[in-house]
Amino acid sequence: MADKKIDDCLSTKNGHLFIEQLNTVDIVKEYGTPAFVISENQLRRNIRRFQKGFESHWPAGPVKIMPAAKANWISAIQKIIADENCGCDIYSAGEFSVALRAGFDPQFISVNGVPKGKDHIFRAVKERARITIDGIEEIDAIEHAAKELNIAAKVRLRVRPAVEGFTKYSDFIPTGPLSTDLVALAYKGGLPRDAVISIGKRIMRSRHVDLVGFHQHHGRHDASTRYWEEQMKAYTKEIGIVSQALDNFQPKEISIGGGFACPRDPFASEVKFSEPYEYLFLHLLSKALSPFPKLRYPILSKILEKVVVFKPKGKMAPSIEEYAEVCGKTLREHLPINGIKIKGLMLQTEPGRSLHGNTGIHLTRIMSLKPMNYPIKWKQAAIDTTEFWFTGGRYEHHVYDYIFANKTEQELVEKMDVLGRSCYGDRLFPAIMVPGDLKIGDIMAMLDVGAYQEVSMSNFNAMPRPATLLVYRDKLSVIRQAETEEDVFRRDLIPEHLQMKEGCKPDITSSIGENAA
Numbered sequence: 171m172a173d174k175k176i177d178d179c180l181s182t183k184n185g186h187l188f189i190e191q192l193n194t195v196d197i198v199k200e201y202g203t204p205a206f207v208i209s210e211n212q213l214r215r216n217i218r219r220f221q222k223g224f225e226s227h228w229p230a231g232p233v234k235i236m237p238a239a240k241a242n243w244i245s246a247i248q249k250i251i252a253d254e255n256c257g258c259d260i261y262s263a264g265e266f267s268v269a270l271r272a273g274f275d276p277q278f279i280s281v282n283g284v285p286k287g288k289d290h291i292f293r294a295v296k297e298r299a300r301i302t303i304d305g306i307e308e309i310d311a312i313e314h315a316a317k318e319l320n321i322a323a324k325v326r327l328r329v330r331p332a333v334e335g336f337t338k339y340s341d342f343i344p345t346g347p348l349s350t351d352l353v354a355l356a357y358k359g360g361l362p363r364d365a366v367i368s369i370g371k372r373i374m375r376s377r378h379v380d381l382v383g384f385h386q387h388h389g390r391h392d393a394s395t396r397y398w399e400e401q402m403k404a405y406t407k408e409i410g411i412v413s414q415a416l417d418n419f420q421p422k423e424i425s426i427g428g429g430f431a432c433p434r435d436p437f438a439s440e441v442k443f444s445e446p447y448e449y450l451f452l453h454l455l456s457k458a459l460s461p462f463p464k465l466r467y468p469i470l471s472k473i474l475e476k477v478v479v480f481k482p483k484g485k486m487a488p489s490i491e492e493y494a495e496v497c498g499k500t501l502r503e504h505l506p507i508n509g510i511k512i513k514g515l516m517l518q519t520e521p522g523r524s525l526h527g528n529t530g531i532h533l534t535r536i537m538s539l540k541p542m543n544y545p546i547k548w549k550q551a552a553i554d555t556t557e558f559w560f561t562g563g564r565y566e567h568h569v570y571d572y573i574f575a576n577k578t579e580q581e582l583v584e585k586m587d588v589l590g591r592s593c594y595g596d597r598l599f600p601a602i603m604v605p606g607d608l609k610i611g612d613i614m615a616m617l618d619v620g621a622y623q624e625v626s627m628s629n630f631n632a633m634p635r636p637a638t639l640l641v642y643r644d645k646l647s648v649i650r651q652a653e654t655e656e657d658v659f660r661r662d663l664i665p666e667h668l669q670m671k672e673g674c675k676p677d678i679t680s681s682i683g684e685n686a687a
């Protein structure tokens with residue numbers, strides 16, 4: 171394999187993987203593994219593509235890109251996004267704090283989420299952020315805060331349109347096919363229509379709260395542009411119905427949320443609805459062969475060798491520009507049909523995975539090799555990372571693309587389970603193809619981990635979480651330090667009665683019996 175460009179930030183040269191201008195093998199020499207590595211320029215490129223793409227297809231009014239902070243709320247990352255003149259979608263009080271520190275203009279911070287605490291709402295009103303109402307109870311706290319602070323709180327209503335035109339199964343459900351429109355309706359985000367209208371009417375009567383628009387977010391149920399076309403149709407219909415019920419209310423801004431796929435789109439690649447049947451066949455065969463112990467393992471081994479291979483999707487999702495085109499076009503056509511004037515209407519979007527995903531890689535090393543020849547042939551390698559640091563991706567059944575960073579020219583010819591280091595099965599990469607001469611110390615790069623992974627890590631097995639490094643051209647900076655063992659135990663406290671001298675046994679006689687009837 172010759173040197174090649176993988177995408178705008180990754181390439182291979184002389185058998186090594188590069189991120190921007192940096193050789194990942196050198197990064198590992200200097201900083202060790204495991205580590206997340208993020209490209210600043212890739213993040214900036216993605217933001218600018220979103221801005222330009224949506225501006226080209228939404229000439230009616232301003233466009234604001236408001237990336238979802240939940241996808242990566244590391245302070246330096248949020249600072250880069252604020253520096254690109256974006257807004258910010260936040261979910262929690264913590265994300266609000268990081269957004270304010272990063273310097274986003276509060277009128278472009280969308281305070282999303284359900285439930286929202288009273289203090290969180292009070293601070294949002296005080297900071298003059300946009301509150302996206304997603305709970306029936308919120309309006310009381312907003313009105314109360316606005317009155318107390320003597321501020322006109324600006325809010326949007328988060329609707330939950332039925333995407334009736336898209337009945338293909340949703341990628342969110344791993345257990346079997348279930349229509350996307352139903353799955354989306356069962357998601358907790360978004361208010362039912364009756365609630366939207368009744369809160370809207372109350373806002374219309376309020377002297378302290380000002381309704382400025384609508385919001386929706388459905389999530390990445392499907393990567394296709396057709397799904398987006400149907401989402402936009404459903405959204406415009408819902409906006410039309412609600413606006414009519416609110417005496418022909420005209421929104422000043424609408425947000426279409428996020429949910430666009432990231433280009434290599436690892437989402438749900440692990441899900442195969444036929445898998446239970448394949449396992450059942452294997453199970454029945456293995457049972458049927460049990461009277462023949464000499465034959466059983468050799469036959470099963472051959473089948474396992476041939477059948478079980480775990481692969482990334484290998485199919486690219488639509489581009490940012492294609493998503494922008496379908497959204498802009500459908501909104502331009504269907505908002506007026508539903509009675510909404512589009513001149514001057516601000517269009518907002520909140521990309522998470524599609525903006526951050528391909529900005530980040532994770533570098534890990536092979537720590538142990540265990541080839542098994544008997545009773546079945548099966549090879550395993552253990553790496554110095556764990557699925558507990560990819561919780562977001564495990565939840566969404568990702569299969570990540572990967573590259574052996576110090577062996578990019580070698581063909582992948584051997585099948586191996588590449589497993590994480592926790593005490594679980596930790597099947598991060600079960601039955602994948604690897605180079606023929608895989609060795610201890612070889613470096614594996616997991617791609618497209620810039621969204622949701624670092625921020626969803628846990629300390630399972632008391633493992634300190636790894637560092638995140640930022641690449642800017644040929645410079646590398648630590649933007650989140652690796653945890654130490656001390657950090658892992660920092661929150662633990664030993665109560666006084668457990669600080670007793672050795673040998674002192676506390677009284678553990680049950681006290682339940684005394685009060686029981």
Ligand SMILES: Cc1ncc(COP(=O)(O)O)c(C=O)c1O
Pocket residue numbers: 238240241259282359387389390427428429430520521522523524621
């Ligand atoms: C309100 C809102 N906006 C945007 C996003 C980002 O979604 P994605 O990462 O799929 O683009 C989310 C994610 O859950 C969300 O809840």
